[in-house]
Amino acid sequence: MNREQRRAAQRQAKKDGNGELSEKITLFGKLGDSCLVCAKPFDKKDKEMVMSWSVVVREKEEKVNLYCPECWNGALEMLQQAKEEILGYGAEE
Numbered sequence: 001m002n003r004e005q006r007r008a009a010q011r012q013a014k015k016d017g018n019g020e021l022s023e024k025i026t027l028f029g030k031l032g033d034s035c036l037v038c039a040k041p042f043d044k045k046d047k048e049m050v051m052s053w054s055v056v057v058r059e060k061e062e063k064v065n066l067y068c069p070e071c072w073n074g075a076l077e078m079l080q081q082a083k084e085e086i087l088g089y090g091a092e093e
């Protein structure tokens, strides 16, 4: 790859990145203002909150589900437990 090609690739990467960002901002317009599980209020202007809360996009339903870190971690733990249970049963056979 020569210098000009590399520059073009970098430009393209930058453009793609911006595209993704604006897509997220569009989705943020549909974002709720509280956690779906515990109803803890969510402040879109709080950068730390935006970074730490989890957003699950349901494209089919055109819905954006919002989870606070506590509920998200709880959900992940539950998933992990369920997975281990399934894998555990599988190993017994």
Ligand SMILES: [Zn+2]
Pocket (backbone or CB within 6 Å): 035, 036, 037, 038, 039, 040, 067, 068, 069, 070, 071, 072
């Ligand atoms: Zn919550």
